[in-house]
Amino acid sequence: MRANRPLRMALxxxxxxxxxxxxxxxxxxxVQRNQEFSVRDLQVRVGDRVTFTNGDSVTHNLYSETKGMExxxxxxxxxxxxxITFARPGTVEVRxxxxxxxxxxxxxxx
Numbered sequence: 001m002r003a004n005r006p007l008r009m010a011l012x013x014x015x016x017x018x019x020x021x022x023x024x025x026x027x028x029x030x031v032q033r034n035q036e037f038s039v040r041d042l043q044v045r046v047g048d049r050v051t052f053t054n055g056d057s058v059t060h061n062l063y064s065e066t067k068g069m070e071x072x073x074x075x076x077x078x079x080x081x082x083x084i085t086f087a088r089p090g091t092v093e094v095r096x097x098x099x100x101x102x103x104x105x106x107x108x109x110x
Contacts, residue, residue, distance in 0.1 A: 050086065053081040055078075060073075
């Protein structure tokens with residue numbers, strides 16, 4: 001039984017470290033209104049989540065083609081929210097496929 005004690009302790013410490021990392025992740029909210037994002041630039045850290053809420057009266061289609069950080073929120077009707085987790089560092093350009101003037105820059109720090 002004592003031989004397993006170091007292994008159990010290591011597993012416990014690994015689990016606590018993972019939970020601590022999750023607890024440190026932050027939540028951000030970006031609202032689309034008047035065919036604009038509520039912010040033009042956003043700084044987050046790896047693991048942080050950004051919720052995009054359509055507060056507009058029209059549908060949006062948010063996406064990023066940034067290499068390695070691609071995503072698409074297809075046809076987001078008014079009132080709907082969708083969350084994206086940023087898993088790697090870099091600069092992400094978020095656009096709307098329907099409204100070409102909509103641009104958001106997300107800087108993801110390690």
